[in-house]
Amino acid sequence: MNKKNSLRRTQKRTKKYLLHLLPTAYCLLLTPYSLLPTAFCLLPTPYCLLPTPSSSASSYSPPHVHFMDVGEGSATWIEVGDGRHILVDTGNVITGARLLTMLQRAGVERLEAIIITHPHPDHMGGIFHLLPSLKVDRVLDNGQAIAALPSCDIYRWYVEAVRSRANYGVLSKGDRLHYGPVNIEVLWPPSPTSKNWNDNALVILLDINHRRILLMSDAGHHVEAALLKEKIDLRAEVLQVGHHGAHDASSEIFLKAVAPERAVISVNSNNVRGYPSKDVLERLRATGADVLLTSDNGTWTWEGVRSKE
Template sequence: MPRIILSVLMLSIIMLSTNVSMAHPGRTDANGGHTCRTNCAEWGLKDGEYHYHNSDGSITTKPPTDPAPAPSNNEASDELKADAIKTPAKGKLSVYFLNVGQGDATYIKTAGGDDILIDAGKNEAGDIVVSYLKQLGVDDIEIMIATHPDSDHIGGLDTVLGSFKVKAVYAPKVSHTTDTFKDFLLAVKKEGLTIKEAKAGLAVPIKGVTAKFLGPVKTYGDDLNDWSAVLHFTYGTTRFLFTGDAEKKSEDDIIASKRALKADVLKIGHHGSVSSTSAAFLKAVSPKYAIISVGKNSYGHPAATIINRLKTAKVTTFRTDLNGTVTVISDGKKIQFMKVK
Protein backbone atom coordinates (compact mmCIF):
# COMPACT_ATOMS: atom_id res chain seq x y z
CA MET A 1 0.00 0.00 0.00
CA PRO A 2 1.51 3.41 -0.94
CA ARG A 3 2.80 5.44 2.00
CA ILE A 4 0.43 8.36 1.40
CA ILE A 5 -2.63 6.08 1.53
CA LEU A 6 -1.33 4.41 4.68
CA SER A 7 -0.91 7.80 6.39
CA VAL A 8 -4.45 8.83 5.51
CA LEU A 9 -5.91 5.60 6.85
CA MET A 10 -3.96 5.83 10.10
CA LEU A 11 -4.95 9.42 10.72
CA SER A 12 -8.61 8.74 9.97
CA ILE A 13 -8.63 6.09 12.68
CA ILE A 14 -7.06 8.37 15.26
CA MET A 15 -8.63 11.74 14.45
CA LEU A 16 -12.24 12.45 15.23
CA SER A 17 -12.96 13.19 11.58
CA THR A 18 -11.52 11.71 8.42
CA ASN A 19 -11.13 14.78 6.21
CA VAL A 20 -7.46 15.68 6.18
CA SER A 21 -5.15 17.67 3.94
CA MET A 22 -2.05 15.91 2.74
CA ALA A 23 1.33 17.61 2.83
CA HIS A 24 3.29 18.35 -0.31
CA PRO A 25 6.53 20.29 -0.96
CA GLY A 26 4.49 23.51 -1.13
CA ARG A 27 5.12 27.09 -2.13
CA THR A 28 8.41 28.95 -1.91
CA ASP A 29 8.99 31.39 0.91
CA ALA A 30 9.92 35.06 0.85
CA ASN A 31 13.53 34.11 0.08
CA GLY A 32 12.62 32.05 -2.99
CA GLY A 33 13.27 28.62 -1.49
CA HIS A 34 11.43 26.05 0.58
CA THR A 35 11.91 22.93 2.68
CA CYS A 36 11.43 19.43 1.30
CA ARG A 37 8.37 17.70 2.77
CA THR A 38 7.71 14.56 0.70
CA ASN A 39 9.76 12.11 -1.39
CA CYS A 40 12.89 13.95 -0.32
CA ALA A 41 15.25 11.04 -1.01
CA GLU A 42 14.17 11.02 -4.65
CA TRP A 43 15.48 14.58 -4.93
CA GLY A 44 18.67 13.75 -3.05
CA LEU A 45 17.47 15.75 -0.05
CA LYS A 46 16.87 15.10 3.61
CA ASP A 47 13.42 15.48 5.16
CA GLY A 48 13.00 19.16 6.04
CA GLU A 49 16.10 20.30 4.09
CA TYR A 50 15.93 23.86 2.78
CA HIS A 51 16.69 24.23 -0.96
CA TYR A 52 16.18 26.12 -4.23
CA HIS A 53 15.00 24.69 -7.56
CA ASN A 54 17.14 26.15 -10.35
CA SER A 55 15.85 26.92 -13.85
CA ASP A 56 17.86 24.01 -15.32
CA GLY A 57 16.11 21.53 -13.02
CA SER A 58 19.00 21.18 -10.57
CA ILE A 59 18.69 21.79 -6.84
CA THR A 60 20.83 24.03 -4.66
CA THR A 61 20.89 23.71 -0.88
CA LYS A 62 21.84 26.94 0.83
CA PRO A 63 20.44 29.25 3.50
CA PRO A 64 18.12 32.18 2.75
CA THR A 65 19.62 35.53 1.77
CA ASP A 66 18.58 37.14 5.06
CA PRO A 67 21.21 35.68 7.42
CA ALA A 68 20.97 35.42 11.15
CA PRO A 69 22.85 38.09 13.06
CA ALA A 70 26.08 36.94 14.63
CA PRO A 71 25.65 36.06 18.31
CA SER A 72 26.99 38.73 20.64
CA ASN A 73 29.34 37.56 23.42
CA ASN A 74 27.76 34.09 23.57
CA GLU A 75 28.09 31.56 20.76
CA ALA A 76 25.17 29.29 19.91
CA SER A 77 26.02 25.66 20.55
CA ASP A 78 24.94 22.80 18.29
CA GLU A 79 25.48 20.19 21.01
CA LEU A 80 22.14 18.67 21.97
CA LYS A 81 21.85 18.10 25.70
CA ALA A 82 19.47 19.05 28.47
CA ASP A 83 20.16 22.20 30.46
CA ALA A 84 20.04 22.06 34.24
CA ILE A 85 16.79 23.82 35.20
CA LYS A 86 14.93 24.56 38.42
CA THR A 87 11.63 22.99 39.49
CA PRO A 88 8.45 25.05 39.08
CA ALA A 89 7.53 27.66 41.66
CA LYS A 90 4.67 26.34 43.81
CA GLY A 91 1.40 28.19 43.48
CA LYS A 92 2.58 30.04 40.38
CA LEU A 93 2.48 29.47 36.63
CA SER A 94 5.80 28.29 35.20
CA VAL A 95 6.47 28.24 31.46
CA TYR A 96 9.66 26.62 30.17
CA PHE A 97 10.81 27.32 26.61
CA LEU A 98 13.07 24.30 26.43
CA ASN A 99 16.43 24.39 24.70
CA VAL A 100 16.16 21.52 22.18
CA GLY A 101 18.37 22.88 19.42
CA GLN A 102 16.69 23.73 16.11
CA GLY A 103 13.12 22.93 17.04
CA ASP A 104 10.29 23.78 19.42
CA ALA A 105 9.35 22.40 22.82
CA THR A 106 7.48 24.24 25.58
CA TYR A 107 6.46 22.88 28.98
CA ILE A 108 3.87 24.59 31.18
CA LYS A 109 3.16 23.89 34.85
CA THR A 110 -0.01 25.60 36.02
CA ALA A 111 -0.49 26.99 39.50
CA GLY A 112 -3.03 24.20 40.01
CA GLY A 113 -0.45 21.52 39.17
CA ASP A 114 -1.48 20.54 35.64
CA ASP A 115 1.23 19.69 33.10
CA ILE A 116 1.09 20.84 29.47
CA LEU A 117 3.58 20.06 26.71
CA ILE A 118 3.60 21.87 23.37
CA ASP A 119 5.82 20.04 20.84
CA ALA A 120 9.02 18.15 21.62
CA GLY A 121 11.65 19.05 19.03
CA LYS A 122 13.24 16.64 16.56
CA ASN A 123 13.44 12.86 16.94
CA GLU A 124 16.80 13.09 18.69
CA ALA A 125 15.35 15.61 21.17
CA GLY A 126 12.84 13.14 22.58
CA ASP A 127 15.18 11.87 25.29
CA ILE A 128 16.23 15.44 26.06
CA VAL A 129 12.62 16.51 26.61
CA VAL A 130 12.02 13.47 28.83
CA SER A 131 15.11 14.46 30.83
CA TYR A 132 13.76 17.99 31.27
CA LEU A 133 10.37 16.72 32.41
CA LYS A 134 11.95 14.34 34.93
CA GLN A 135 14.12 17.18 36.28
CA LEU A 136 10.90 19.10 36.83
CA GLY A 137 9.20 16.27 38.68
CA VAL A 138 6.57 15.53 36.03
CA ASP A 139 4.71 12.24 36.59
CA ASP A 140 1.99 12.62 33.97
CA ILE A 141 0.89 15.09 31.32
CA GLU A 142 -2.66 16.43 31.25
CA ILE A 143 -2.40 18.13 27.85
CA MET A 144 -0.08 17.43 24.90
CA ILE A 145 -0.24 19.68 21.84
CA ALA A 146 1.38 18.84 18.52
CA THR A 147 1.29 22.17 16.70
CA HIS A 148 1.79 20.67 13.21
CA PRO A 149 3.49 17.65 11.57
CA ASP A 150 6.96 19.14 10.95
CA SER A 151 9.65 16.84 12.36
CA ASP A 152 11.34 19.58 14.42
CA HIS A 153 8.12 19.96 16.41
CA ILE A 154 6.65 16.47 16.73
CA GLY A 155 9.80 14.35 16.43
CA GLY A 156 10.22 13.77 20.17
CA LEU A 157 6.55 13.37 21.05
CA ASP A 158 6.51 9.60 20.55
CA THR A 159 9.34 9.27 23.09
CA VAL A 160 7.42 11.42 25.58
CA LEU A 161 4.25 9.38 25.01
CA GLY A 162 6.22 6.23 25.77
CA SER A 163 7.67 7.71 28.98
CA PHE A 164 4.69 9.44 30.63
CA LYS A 165 0.97 8.88 30.94
CA VAL A 166 -0.68 11.47 28.69
CA LYS A 167 -4.37 12.22 29.22
CA ALA A 168 -5.23 14.27 26.10
CA VAL A 169 -3.56 15.02 22.77
CA TYR A 170 -4.47 17.95 20.51
CA ALA A 171 -3.32 18.49 16.91
CA PRO A 172 -4.62 20.27 13.80
CA LYS A 173 -6.41 18.11 11.23
CA VAL A 174 -3.55 17.85 8.74
CA SER A 175 -1.46 14.84 7.80
CA HIS A 176 2.05 14.12 6.54
CA THR A 177 3.76 11.14 4.89
CA THR A 178 6.99 11.04 6.92
CA ASP A 179 8.03 8.23 9.24
CA THR A 180 8.27 10.82 12.01
CA PHE A 181 4.58 11.67 11.68
CA LYS A 182 3.67 8.00 11.44
CA ASP A 183 5.63 7.28 14.64
CA PHE A 184 3.68 10.01 16.41
CA LEU A 185 0.35 8.55 15.28
CA LEU A 186 1.35 5.03 16.31
CA ALA A 187 2.47 6.26 19.74
CA VAL A 188 -0.87 8.01 20.27
CA LYS A 189 -2.75 4.89 19.21
CA LYS A 190 -0.61 2.67 21.45
CA GLU A 191 -1.62 4.78 24.45
CA GLY A 192 -5.29 4.26 23.57
CA LEU A 193 -5.81 7.96 22.90
CA THR A 194 -7.81 9.83 20.26
CA ILE A 195 -6.42 13.06 18.85
CA LYS A 196 -8.64 16.05 19.56
CA GLU A 197 -8.74 18.58 16.73
CA ALA A 198 -6.95 21.85 17.46
CA LYS A 199 -8.79 24.66 15.68
CA ALA A 200 -9.67 28.32 16.16
CA GLY A 201 -12.21 28.94 18.90
CA LEU A 202 -11.69 25.65 20.74
CA ALA A 203 -11.15 26.05 24.49
CA VAL A 204 -8.78 23.67 26.27
CA PRO A 205 -10.15 22.65 29.70
CA ILE A 206 -7.44 23.54 32.23
CA LYS A 207 -8.30 24.57 35.80
CA GLY A 208 -7.32 28.07 36.86
CA VAL A 209 -6.38 29.38 33.41
CA THR A 210 -8.06 30.32 30.15
CA ALA A 211 -6.58 28.51 27.16
CA LYS A 212 -8.04 28.82 23.68
CA PHE A 213 -6.81 28.00 20.19
CA LEU A 214 -6.71 31.00 17.84
CA GLY A 215 -5.51 28.98 14.86
CA PRO A 216 -5.72 27.35 12.49
CA VAL A 217 -8.63 29.52 11.39
CA LYS A 218 -9.03 27.89 7.97
CA THR A 219 -7.64 25.00 5.94
CA TYR A 220 -4.29 25.66 4.30
CA GLY A 221 -3.77 22.88 1.76
CA ASP A 222 -0.16 21.72 1.61
CA ASP A 223 1.23 24.57 3.75
CA LEU A 224 1.97 22.77 7.01
CA ASN A 225 3.26 25.85 8.80
CA ASP A 226 0.00 27.78 8.45
CA TRP A 227 -1.85 24.74 9.85
CA SER A 228 -0.05 25.36 13.16
CA ALA A 229 -2.12 25.19 16.34
CA VAL A 230 -1.84 28.68 17.86
CA LEU A 231 -2.69 28.80 21.57
CA HIS A 232 -3.60 31.89 23.62
CA PHE A 233 -3.08 31.32 27.34
CA THR A 234 -4.18 33.58 30.20
CA TYR A 235 -3.37 33.29 33.90
CA GLY A 236 -4.72 36.14 36.00
CA THR A 237 -3.87 39.25 34.00
CA THR A 238 -0.76 37.73 32.35
CA ARG A 239 -1.07 36.41 28.81
CA PHE A 240 1.00 34.14 26.57
CA LEU A 241 0.79 33.29 22.85
CA PHE A 242 2.29 30.08 21.45
CA THR A 243 2.42 30.13 17.65
CA GLY A 244 4.15 26.99 16.36
CA ASP A 245 5.35 27.78 12.83
CA ALA A 246 2.33 29.87 11.81
CA GLU A 247 3.20 32.16 8.89
CA LYS A 248 1.74 35.39 7.49
CA LYS A 249 -1.38 33.82 5.93
CA SER A 250 -2.38 32.26 9.23
CA GLU A 251 -1.41 35.40 11.14
CA ASP A 252 -3.63 37.52 8.89
CA ASP A 253 -6.54 35.12 9.37
CA ILE A 254 -6.09 35.24 13.15
CA ILE A 255 -6.10 39.04 13.11
CA ALA A 256 -9.22 39.06 10.92
CA SER A 257 -11.01 36.66 13.31
CA LYS A 258 -11.17 39.46 15.90
CA ARG A 259 -10.39 37.13 18.81
CA ALA A 260 -8.43 38.38 21.82
CA LEU A 261 -4.83 38.31 20.62
CA LYS A 262 -2.74 40.57 22.84
CA ALA A 263 -0.11 38.84 24.97
CA ASP A 264 2.70 39.79 27.32
CA VAL A 265 4.88 36.91 26.11
CA LEU A 266 5.04 35.82 22.45
CA LYS A 267 6.70 32.62 21.26
CA ILE A 268 7.98 33.84 17.89
CA GLY A 269 6.68 31.83 14.92
CA HIS A 270 8.84 29.54 12.80
CA HIS A 271 12.08 30.07 14.76
CA GLY A 272 12.31 33.71 13.68
CA SER A 273 11.86 33.13 9.95
CA VAL A 274 10.99 36.12 7.74
CA SER A 275 7.82 34.26 6.75
CA SER A 276 6.35 34.76 10.24
CA THR A 277 5.87 37.56 12.79
CA SER A 278 4.65 40.14 10.30
CA ALA A 279 4.63 43.77 11.37
CA ALA A 280 0.83 43.67 11.53
CA PHE A 281 0.81 40.53 13.69
CA LEU A 282 3.44 41.90 16.06
CA LYS A 283 1.43 45.11 16.44
CA ALA A 284 -1.78 43.14 17.11
CA VAL A 285 -0.13 40.98 19.80
CA SER A 286 1.84 43.90 21.26
CA PRO A 287 4.11 41.74 23.45
CA LYS A 288 6.55 42.96 26.06
CA TYR A 289 8.69 39.85 25.70
CA ALA A 290 9.49 37.40 22.92
CA ILE A 291 11.16 33.99 22.87
CA ILE A 292 12.78 32.50 19.79
CA SER A 293 13.22 28.74 19.96
CA VAL A 294 16.16 28.05 17.66
CA GLY A 295 19.44 26.15 17.31
CA LYS A 296 22.30 25.93 14.86
CA ASN A 297 20.73 25.80 11.39
CA SER A 298 21.24 26.47 7.68
CA TYR A 299 17.97 28.35 7.18
CA GLY A 300 19.08 31.74 8.44
CA HIS A 301 16.92 31.54 11.57
CA PRO A 302 16.37 33.92 13.20
CA ALA A 303 16.32 36.44 10.35
CA ALA A 304 17.88 39.86 10.88
CA THR A 305 14.60 41.36 9.67
CA ILE A 306 12.72 39.81 12.59
CA ILE A 307 15.37 40.67 15.16
CA ASN A 308 15.31 44.29 14.00
CA ARG A 309 11.50 44.34 13.97
CA LEU A 310 11.44 43.22 17.60
CA LYS A 311 14.07 45.80 18.55
CA THR A 312 12.12 48.58 16.83
CA ALA A 313 8.98 47.52 18.74
CA LYS A 314 11.04 47.54 21.98
CA VAL A 315 10.29 43.88 22.68
CA THR A 316 12.74 42.23 25.06
CA THR A 317 13.86 39.08 23.25
CA PHE A 318 15.34 35.80 24.46
CA ARG A 319 16.82 33.03 22.29
CA THR A 320 17.24 29.43 23.36
CA ASP A 321 20.45 29.09 21.32
CA LEU A 322 22.04 31.96 23.27
CA ASN A 323 20.18 31.92 26.59
CA GLY A 324 19.47 28.20 26.97
CA THR A 325 16.11 27.17 28.39
CA VAL A 326 14.10 30.29 29.21
CA THR A 327 11.71 30.11 32.17
CA VAL A 328 8.82 32.50 32.76
CA ILE A 329 7.18 32.66 36.19
CA SER A 330 3.82 34.38 36.67
CA ASP A 331 1.91 35.01 39.89
CA GLY A 332 -1.07 36.11 37.83
CA LYS A 333 -0.06 39.78 37.96
CA LYS A 334 3.66 40.03 37.33
CA ILE A 335 6.06 38.12 35.09
CA GLN A 336 9.58 37.12 36.06
CA PHE A 337 12.20 35.68 33.67
CA MET A 338 14.86 33.13 34.49
CA LYS A 339 17.46 31.82 32.05
CA VAL A 340 20.12 29.15 32.29
CA LYS A 341 23.02 30.93 30.59
Protein backbone atom coordinates in the same frame (compact mmCIF):
# COMPACT_ATOMS: atom_id res chain seq x y z
CA MET B 1 21.02 -12.00 44.31
CA ASN B 2 20.91 -8.25 44.84
CA LYS B 3 23.69 -7.75 42.31
CA LYS B 4 21.84 -9.93 39.78
CA ASN B 5 18.58 -8.03 40.28
CA SER B 6 20.41 -4.74 39.93
CA LEU B 7 22.03 -5.95 36.70
CA ARG B 8 18.64 -7.03 35.31
CA ARG B 9 17.14 -3.61 36.12
CA THR B 10 20.07 -1.86 34.45
CA GLN B 11 19.71 -4.05 31.36
CA LYS B 12 15.96 -3.29 31.16
CA ARG B 13 16.57 0.46 31.45
CA THR B 14 19.29 0.30 28.79
CA LYS B 15 17.04 -1.68 26.44
CA LYS B 16 14.18 0.78 26.95
CA TYR B 17 16.44 3.74 26.25
CA LEU B 18 17.81 2.15 23.08
CA LEU B 19 14.27 1.45 21.86
CA HIS B 20 13.48 5.13 22.32
CA LEU B 21 16.41 5.98 20.07
CA LEU B 22 15.29 3.73 17.20
CA PRO B 23 13.30 6.46 15.39
CA THR B 24 16.31 8.77 15.64
CA ALA B 25 18.75 6.17 14.35
CA TYR B 26 16.47 5.16 11.49
CA CYS B 27 15.92 8.71 10.28
CA LEU B 28 19.64 9.49 10.50
CA LEU B 29 20.44 6.40 8.42
CA LEU B 30 18.05 7.65 5.74
CA THR B 31 19.48 11.16 5.80
CA PRO B 32 21.61 11.93 2.71
CA TYR B 33 25.28 12.39 3.55
CA SER B 34 25.18 16.04 2.45
CA LEU B 35 22.45 16.77 4.98
CA LEU B 36 24.05 15.08 8.00
CA PRO B 37 25.41 18.40 9.35
CA THR B 38 21.82 19.66 9.35
CA ALA B 39 20.66 16.60 11.26
CA PHE B 40 23.29 17.04 13.94
CA CYS B 41 22.48 20.75 14.22
CA LEU B 42 19.17 19.57 15.71
CA LEU B 43 21.01 18.91 18.95
CA PRO B 44 20.52 21.59 21.64
CA THR B 45 22.79 23.11 24.22
CA PRO B 46 24.43 20.30 26.26
CA TYR B 47 22.02 19.14 28.97
CA CYS B 48 24.47 19.91 31.77
CA LEU B 49 24.39 23.58 30.72
CA LEU B 50 20.59 23.88 30.70
CA PRO B 51 18.87 25.61 33.61
CA THR B 52 17.05 23.26 35.95
CA PRO B 53 13.25 23.69 35.71
CA SER B 54 11.48 24.35 38.97
CA SER B 55 10.24 21.26 40.79
CA SER B 56 6.55 20.63 41.20
CA ALA B 57 5.49 22.74 44.12
CA SER B 58 2.70 22.28 46.62
CA SER B 59 -0.88 23.14 45.66
CA TYR B 60 -1.49 26.59 44.27
CA SER B 61 2.11 27.50 43.57
CA PRO B 62 2.63 30.10 40.82
CA PRO B 63 2.10 28.85 37.27
CA HIS B 64 5.21 28.67 35.10
CA VAL B 65 5.67 28.51 31.34
CA HIS B 66 9.03 27.12 30.22
CA PHE B 67 10.18 27.78 26.66
CA MET B 68 12.46 24.78 26.39
CA ASP B 69 15.81 24.73 24.64
CA VAL B 70 15.33 21.77 22.30
CA GLY B 71 17.70 22.76 19.53
CA GLU B 72 15.96 23.06 16.18
CA GLY B 73 12.34 22.73 17.13
CA SER B 74 9.87 23.86 19.74
CA ALA B 75 8.56 22.67 23.10
CA THR B 76 6.69 24.69 25.71
CA TRP B 77 6.11 23.19 29.16
CA ILE B 78 3.25 24.68 31.19
CA GLU B 79 3.18 24.11 34.95
CA VAL B 80 -0.37 24.86 36.05
CA GLY B 81 0.71 25.37 39.66
CA ASP B 82 -1.42 22.63 41.23
CA GLY B 83 0.73 19.68 40.20
CA ARG B 84 -0.64 19.43 36.67
CA HIS B 85 1.49 19.80 33.55
CA ILE B 86 0.81 20.47 29.86
CA LEU B 87 3.22 20.29 26.94
CA VAL B 88 2.81 22.20 23.68
CA ASP B 89 5.04 20.50 21.09
CA THR B 90 7.85 18.13 21.96
CA GLY B 91 11.00 19.14 20.11
CA ASN B 92 12.57 16.91 17.48
CA VAL B 93 13.18 13.18 17.44
CA ILE B 94 16.75 13.61 18.73
CA THR B 95 16.17 16.16 21.47
CA GLY B 96 12.99 14.53 22.76
CA ALA B 97 15.13 12.26 24.92
CA ARG B 98 16.67 15.30 26.60
CA LEU B 99 13.24 16.88 27.06
CA LEU B 100 12.04 13.71 28.78
CA THR B 101 15.06 13.75 31.09
CA MET B 102 14.41 17.38 32.01
CA LEU B 103 10.78 16.67 32.85
CA GLN B 104 11.62 13.60 34.90
CA ARG B 105 14.35 15.47 36.71
CA ALA B 106 11.71 18.02 37.73
CA GLY B 107 9.51 15.25 39.10
CA VAL B 108 6.99 15.17 36.25
CA GLU B 109 5.41 11.73 35.93
CA ARG B 110 2.15 12.69 34.26
CA LEU B 111 0.99 15.17 31.62
CA GLU B 112 -2.60 16.36 31.45
CA ALA B 113 -2.14 16.94 27.74
CA ILE B 114 0.39 16.97 24.95
CA ILE B 115 -0.65 19.40 22.23
CA ILE B 116 1.10 19.02 18.88
CA THR B 117 0.59 22.22 16.89
CA HIS B 118 1.34 20.42 13.62
CA PRO B 119 3.12 17.19 12.77
CA HIS B 120 6.42 18.51 11.46
CA PRO B 121 9.26 16.46 13.00
CA ASP B 122 10.80 19.41 14.87
CA HIS B 123 7.51 19.89 16.74
CA MET B 124 6.29 16.31 17.21
CA GLY B 125 9.45 14.19 17.11
CA GLY B 126 9.96 14.07 20.86
CA ILE B 127 6.63 12.37 21.43
CA PHE B 128 8.21 8.98 20.70
CA HIS B 129 10.28 9.38 23.87
CA LEU B 130 7.48 10.82 26.02
CA LEU B 131 4.57 8.44 25.42
CA PRO B 132 6.34 5.26 26.59
CA SER B 133 7.72 6.95 29.71
CA LEU B 134 5.05 9.31 31.10
CA LYS B 135 1.35 9.01 31.86
CA VAL B 136 -0.41 11.18 29.29
CA ASP B 137 -4.13 11.88 29.71
CA ARG B 138 -4.76 13.44 26.29
CA VAL B 139 -2.88 13.86 23.03
CA LEU B 140 -4.23 16.60 20.78
CA ASP B 141 -3.17 17.96 17.40
CA ASN B 142 -4.54 19.93 14.45
CA GLY B 143 -5.86 16.93 12.52
CA GLN B 144 -3.45 17.48 9.64
CA ALA B 145 -3.87 14.83 6.94
CA ILE B 146 -0.67 12.80 6.78
CA ALA B 147 0.68 10.79 3.88
CA ALA B 148 3.79 8.71 4.57
CA LEU B 149 6.89 9.99 2.82
CA PRO B 150 9.14 7.47 1.04
CA SER B 151 12.30 8.98 2.58
CA CYS B 152 11.31 8.41 6.20
CA ASP B 153 8.61 6.56 8.11
CA ILE B 154 8.35 9.09 10.93
CA TYR B 155 4.86 10.21 9.83
CA ARG B 156 3.57 6.64 9.80
CA TRP B 157 5.07 6.14 13.25
CA TYR B 158 3.32 9.30 14.41
CA VAL B 159 -0.06 8.10 13.16
CA GLU B 160 0.44 4.72 14.82
CA ALA B 161 1.72 6.12 18.12
CA VAL B 162 -0.69 9.05 18.47
CA ARG B 163 -3.82 8.80 16.37
CA SER B 164 -4.61 5.23 17.31
CA ARG B 165 -4.88 6.20 20.99
CA ALA B 166 -8.29 6.33 22.65
CA ASN B 167 -7.36 9.68 24.22
CA TYR B 168 -6.42 11.33 20.91
CA GLY B 169 -8.36 14.41 19.81
CA VAL B 170 -8.30 17.27 17.31
CA LEU B 171 -8.22 20.99 18.12
CA SER B 172 -9.34 23.82 15.86
CA LYS B 173 -10.22 27.50 16.01
CA GLY B 174 -12.52 28.34 18.92
CA ASP B 175 -11.64 25.36 21.09
CA ARG B 176 -10.82 26.11 24.73
CA LEU B 177 -9.17 24.09 27.47
CA HIS B 178 -9.13 25.05 31.14
CA TYR B 179 -6.67 23.90 33.78
CA GLY B 180 -7.08 25.94 36.95
CA PRO B 181 -5.72 29.43 36.23
CA VAL B 182 -4.46 28.34 32.79
CA ASN B 183 -6.89 29.00 29.96
CA ILE B 184 -5.93 27.77 26.51
CA GLU B 185 -7.71 29.15 23.44
CA VAL B 186 -7.07 28.02 19.87
CA LEU B 187 -7.09 31.01 17.51
CA TRP B 188 -6.19 29.12 14.32
CA PRO B 189 -6.89 27.21 12.07
CA PRO B 190 -10.61 26.66 11.36
CA SER B 191 -9.46 23.44 9.63
CA PRO B 192 -6.10 22.25 8.26
CA THR B 193 -6.83 22.85 4.57
CA SER B 194 -3.72 24.72 3.44
CA LYS B 195 -1.11 22.87 1.38
CA ASN B 196 1.47 24.62 3.54
CA TRP B 197 1.54 22.69 6.81
CA ASN B 198 2.94 25.71 8.65
CA ASP B 199 -0.22 27.66 7.88
CA ASN B 200 -2.26 24.82 9.43
CA ALA B 201 -0.34 24.99 12.72
CA LEU B 202 -2.33 25.63 15.87
CA VAL B 203 -2.00 29.21 17.11
CA ILE B 204 -2.59 29.17 20.85
CA LEU B 205 -3.36 31.98 23.27
CA LEU B 206 -2.62 31.30 26.92
CA ASP B 207 -4.45 33.41 29.49
CA ILE B 208 -3.01 32.80 32.94
CA ASN B 209 -4.63 34.92 35.63
CA HIS B 210 -5.31 37.60 32.98
CA ARG B 211 -1.72 37.62 31.69
CA ARG B 212 -1.41 36.51 28.08
CA ILE B 213 1.12 34.48 26.12
CA LEU B 214 0.74 33.97 22.37
CA LEU B 215 2.23 30.80 20.84
CA MET B 216 2.51 31.16 17.06
CA SER B 217 4.11 27.78 16.28
CA ASP B 218 5.16 27.92 12.59
CA ALA B 219 2.35 30.21 11.44
CA GLY B 220 3.44 32.83 8.92
CA HIS B 221 2.24 36.01 7.23
CA HIS B 222 -0.94 34.49 5.78
CA VAL B 223 -2.14 33.40 9.21
CA GLU B 224 -1.14 36.72 10.78
CA ALA B 225 -3.18 38.57 8.14
CA ALA B 226 -6.19 36.33 8.75
CA LEU B 227 -6.04 36.95 12.51
CA LEU B 228 -5.75 40.70 11.99
CA LYS B 229 -8.68 40.68 9.53
CA GLU B 230 -10.88 39.09 12.18
CA LYS B 231 -9.92 41.85 14.60
CA ILE B 232 -8.91 39.37 17.29
CA ASP B 233 -7.34 40.92 20.37
CA LEU B 234 -3.78 39.68 19.96
CA ARG B 235 -2.14 41.67 22.73
CA ALA B 236 0.21 39.50 24.76
CA GLU B 237 2.90 39.96 27.36
CA VAL B 238 4.99 37.22 25.75
CA LEU B 239 5.14 36.20 22.09
CA GLN B 240 6.58 32.92 20.95
CA VAL B 241 7.76 34.12 17.56
CA GLY B 242 6.33 32.36 14.53
CA HIS B 243 8.39 29.88 12.49
CA HIS B 244 11.51 30.19 14.64
CA GLY B 245 12.07 33.77 13.52
CA ALA B 246 12.01 33.02 9.78
CA HIS B 247 11.49 35.81 7.26
CA ASP B 248 8.00 34.55 6.33
CA ALA B 249 6.50 35.47 9.72
CA SER B 250 6.30 38.37 12.19
CA SER B 251 5.12 41.21 9.96
CA GLU B 252 5.39 44.74 11.30
CA ILE B 253 1.63 45.27 11.54
CA PHE B 254 1.20 41.95 13.35
CA LEU B 255 3.91 42.74 15.90
CA LYS B 256 2.32 46.12 16.57
CA ALA B 257 -0.98 44.38 17.30
CA VAL B 258 0.65 41.95 19.74
CA ALA B 259 2.93 44.56 21.35
CA PRO B 260 4.89 41.96 23.36
CA GLU B 261 7.17 42.81 26.24
CA ARG B 262 9.22 39.71 25.50
CA ALA B 263 9.62 37.74 22.28
CA VAL B 264 10.98 34.20 22.50
CA ILE B 265 12.52 32.50 19.47
CA SER B 266 12.95 28.74 19.65
CA VAL B 267 16.00 28.05 17.51
CA ASN B 268 19.31 26.21 17.50
CA SER B 269 22.79 27.71 17.23
CA ASN B 270 24.25 28.14 13.73
CA ASN B 271 20.91 27.36 12.14
CA VAL B 272 21.51 26.16 8.58
CA ARG B 273 18.38 27.96 7.33
CA GLY B 274 19.58 31.28 8.68
CA TYR B 275 16.95 31.55 11.43
CA PRO B 276 16.24 33.97 12.94
CA SER B 277 16.06 36.49 10.12
CA LYS B 278 17.89 39.76 10.74
CA ASP B 279 14.83 41.65 9.46
CA VAL B 280 12.60 39.87 11.97
CA LEU B 281 15.00 40.68 14.82
CA GLU B 282 14.97 44.34 13.79
CA ARG B 283 11.17 44.42 13.66
CA LEU B 284 10.91 42.78 17.07
CA ARG B 285 13.33 45.22 18.66
CA ALA B 286 11.51 48.13 17.02
CA THR B 287 8.43 47.18 19.06
CA GLY B 288 10.48 47.53 22.25
CA ALA B 289 10.35 43.82 23.01
CA ASP B 290 13.13 42.04 24.86
CA VAL B 291 14.19 39.35 22.38
CA LEU B 292 15.25 35.98 23.79
CA LEU B 293 16.75 33.16 21.71
CA THR B 294 16.84 29.68 23.21
CA SER B 295 20.13 29.16 21.35
CA ASP B 296 21.67 32.00 23.37
CA ASN B 297 19.60 32.07 26.56
CA GLY B 298 18.75 28.39 26.94
CA THR B 299 15.40 27.49 28.44
CA TRP B 300 13.56 30.66 29.45
CA THR B 301 10.85 30.62 32.13
CA TRP B 302 7.89 32.95 32.58
CA GLU B 303 6.51 33.00 36.11
CA GLY B 304 2.90 33.76 36.90
CA VAL B 305 1.17 34.85 40.07
CA ARG B 306 0.15 32.41 42.78
CA SER B 307 -3.53 31.50 42.59
CA LYS B 308 -5.80 31.73 45.61
CA GLU B 309 -7.17 28.50 47.08
